[in-house]
Amino acid sequence: MLDKNYYSMYQFKLDFEEECRKVGSQKFEIALRRGKEEVAVKTLKILPSNRVSENTRFVERVVKTMIWAYGGYHLYLKGDDAVIDEIQKIYSKTGERKFDVDFMSDVYQTPFVVEKVSGKMPKESRKAKMVGGNTKGRRIGFDAGGSDRKVTACIDGKVIFEKEVVWQPKLNDDPTYHKAGILDSINMGLKALDGKVDAIGVSSAGIVIDDELRVSSLFIKVPKSKLKSHVFRIYKDLEEHYGVPVNVSNDGDIAALAGAEFLNSGKVLGLALGTSEAAGYIDKDMHIVGYLNELAFVPVDANRFAIKDEWSGDIGVGCKYHSQDAVIKLAPEAKIEIDKNLILSEKLIVVQDLANKKDKRALSIFEKLGEYLAYSIMWYKEFYDIEHVVLYGRVVSGTGGDTLIAKAQKLLDSLNSGVKLVLPDEMVRRLGQSYTASTL
Known part of the structure; x- marks a missing residue:
């Protein structure tokens, strides 16, 4: 049997919950804010207060999963103080999860915070975006991949033009290269639509927050000092350029x-x-x-x-x-x-x-x-x-x-x-x- 020491997180969870049933449990609450109206929550049962290391290990793995599944910059914790203290140390600028803290701070452009809560916890809320199914009119879709970029032009859902072009975004440190490539593809689609377009949609590798590209391997060579001014709004600025609505989503969500x-x-x-x-x-x-x-x-x-x-x-x-x-x-x-x-x-x-x-x-x-x-x-x-x-x-x-x-x-x-x-x-x-x- 290969990798015989593999211990799935799912089995770890089942074993932890079984131990809670055997010896008793206490409530532990987690909330993670990723936007003004966007909060994910999780309520756990953890072991009694004398089992700090085991509780910390389980809670930390849940917190880590929430951070990377949902995203967020403000972590609220309510429950066993000793466990919260440990999580605060782990998720700090000098802690074991420094990478996570720095990454989320960059994505959300705000410091990552772990707050101990004694009163009311934030409630679950989310800001879902209805996407897809919009085929009416003259529309352009653009897909930015790591090795090629593709444009599709449609009229009432019928494809009238498609073009794939090889490019090398990961090897270029000047964001004007990326912008020129994006405009080149969209202009090809626009030409096929006789210069008239009603909406543009973008699928891009990377992390998209509020239609802004916050982190992406496509811009891995671009200096950090240029990201905010030249990259964050590289797709959203197309609205002003073409005078039509532009919606941007991560390529994983598009898939x-x-x-x-x-x-x-x-x-x-x-x-x-x-x-x-x-x-x-x-x-x-x-x-x-x-x-x-x-x-x-x-x-x-x-x-x-x-x-x-x-x-x-x-x-x-x-x-x-x-x-x-x-x-x-x-x-x-x-x-x-x-x-x-x-x-x-x-x-x-x-x-x-x-x-x-x-x-x-x-x-x-x-x-x-x-x-x-x-x-x-x-x-x-x-x-x-x-x-x-x-x-x-x-x-x-x-x-x-x-x-x-x-x-x-x-x-x-x-x-x-x-x-x-x-x-x-x-x-x-x-x-x-x-x-x-x-x-x-």
Whole structure:
């Protein structure tokens, strides 16, 4: 059995709750603000006050999940003082989660705060955005990817023009390069519409807050000093340039929206298993709800010796279990030798080629990834209302992907999850990201 020390967050939660039933429990409340009218809340049962370290460990993992699933800059805690004190130390400029604190401070442009509450806690509230389904009139959709940019022009939902252009946003430190590329694509769409457009929709890699691009790998080379003045409003400024409404969404949410429209159903989590783990979410009312959905940093393995993520400095987080990294990580244990000189995507292909030939060692890796996925979805269900998970990305392709999905679905069914996994092959043929963006 591969990765025999894997201890899913879902099982960790069940074990913690069982211990609470055995020895007694106390109430612990969490609220996380990500906007004036946007607050996520969670009420937990934790162990008695003499179990501080165990309580802190569990509460911290829940807090971490909320931060990266929902996003936020003000954490309110009510309950055991000793646990709150520990969380305040951990989520500080000098604490273990310094990365998280700094990241959220940058995203929301305000210092990250952990507040101990003795009185009333903030109530749950959210500002959902109805998106998609807008096909009337002359519309342009633009999709900004890491290696190509695509524009789609439509009249009353009918595609009249599409164009994909290779670009290199991650290699350029001058944001005028990015702006010129964006305008070039949209102008091509505008020309196809005879210079008349009613609305523009944008799908972009990165974190979008109030139609502003706060963090994105597309601008990784751009100096931090230029981000606020040149990047944050790079899409929203299109409103003034073209004189029409512009709606901007994260590409993960757009992928989830395409899935929701294809399924004609909400409660959809979109997951891309590729270089890392990317996600988007559409609620029961077919709304984008403004969650961060950065599940790459959400803890999924509670094993104290789980693999470390080099970027965030944390262990057991999603990007190491739902990506090509997971396949590569398990290869030596499965007795598969891979040339160390290959780049990561090539290493993945080596294992996938073996899986396509029905190599049992390779198939065992994808079975383990299916196990990872099923238990992670069970953990995600504690924070999202999910009925369908739409899967994208190179990791779920080929025989290996089929094996992964079959294992995950079997496990999800055995756990009475009520969740169905969906591959978007047909949907991708019907709806591209830029087309879906045009309907925002």
